[in-house]
Amino acid sequence: MPTTTEPKLISGNANLPLAKSIARRMSLHRGTSLNLVEGRVERFNDGEIFVEVYENVRGEDMFIIQPTSNPANDNLMELLIMADALRRSSAARITAVIPYFGYARQDRRTKARTPISAKLVANMLVEAGIERILTLDLHAAQIQGFFDIPVDNLYASPIFALDVKEKFAGHLDEVMVVSPDVGGVARARELAKRINAPLSIVDKRREKPGEVAEMTVIGDVTGKRCIIVDDMCDTAGTLCKAAEVLLEHGATEVHAYISHGVMSGPAVERVTNSVMKSLVITDSIQPTEAVKNCPNIRILPTAPMFAQSIMNIWHGTSVSSLFETETLEPIYEGQFPG
The missing domain is CATH 3.40.50.2020 (Rossmann fold)
Incomplete structure (x- = not known):
């Protein structure tokens, strides 16, 4: 069980507006202010990525919000380095919230002498210390089998x-x-x-x-x-x-x-x-x-669904319940004006 009274969110640069929207939705649900963990993600002159987390995360249940969209390589490296920084700072558990999972189109060998890059990325994420993946509409559902950790694949x-x-x-x-x-x-x-x-x-x-x-x-x-x-x-x-x-x-x-x-x-x-x-x-x-x-x-918007999913993961309750209209409709109330 997490030692904190609330899950903690941190975001890379790939989709900061979505990360802030998720934090706002979770604040509304919980009735307490939940802000993104402060830190910095910078680049050296040669393009190397540097991450520093400003807050204490020891024993915390951490959620990194970072799609690996264009530029895919930079955003993927940000995610990996953030996970490493959190693991070395003694976070209790690290969940990667990847709304868009890059490299998913390379999920099999279509011809001789080609890679299966989706599997390579899966290996890198696990080696970085990530213990759970939360994503949306994987290009191929079987990519979940590339991981030896839990993968929650939400649907749009x-x-x-x-x-x-x-x-x-x-x-x-x-x-x-x-x-x-x-x-x-x-x-x-x-x-x-x-x-x-x-x-x-x-x-x-x-x-x-x-x-x-x-x-x-x-x-x-x-x-x-x-x-x-x-x-x-x-x-x-x-x-x-x-x-x-x-x-x-x-x-x-x-x-x-x-x-x-x-x-x-x-x-x-x-x-x-x-x-x-x-x-x-x-x-x-x-x-x-x-x-x-x-x-x-x-x-x-996907923030209502991701916010509820993160809370369900933290509470240890069902994520698949969000696949049902009866569960999702109240979360999206007022989001679809006629």
Whole structure:
């Protein structure tokens, strides 16, 4: 059992606004002020990262909030070095809260002489002294098996379901959930079940990474309001092309719900000029100003879910209870104005 009367949060530089939002939510729940542990994360002239924790953390239950988003290598090293600093300062337990788990796309050997970088990252996190992982929508669920420590993988679909029911109220019978590829069917089916909607698939064939050669729609989308569901949007090329193909096959409008808005390179420009009516992402990755100012991008908060998950981990109660709408809805009350 932790010796402290409350969990302690510390954040790197990857997504400080989300970390502060989580601390505020936990303060509201607990009725006492809970601030981020003070420290500094600096870089030497050659780019080396230095971490110093200003507060005593001996015997404390520590939660490091740090997505490993762009720049992935810098943010990953920040996380590892912060964990090492806390371990050497005698923290009782270190949990890494990684809203976006970088390197997750490299979860298997796709051809000869290639790495499984997700496993390498898992090994590094454990060696740094991290004893538990809390993350959101891993690219591949089997990555949990790369760790010999507990991994709690939260899902964005319950949050998306609440938003869909609010935004499409009165038109849910016209909604069809679409997976942008065969590999994402399980994720799309999960949202479809929650909103009681049919499911369609866009089958894509790649000639090489980053390029889509051909797309085929499996299922009848005629007259439907299509919702594309995926775990990440990187350059948005596939997403925008899928939206065009769905409209060509008779869909009345296309929306997208994506867990992680990576939004690299031309992504924002593509989304702005696309036929999609809206792209909904979470704040697992700190949005750039361009993303925040894009008229057809909306950002859903994850702080309520992460705050409750952290408290459940600290109390030793169920995290999987947050997968249920009945549990999540009160936490998000007032978050989805009509």
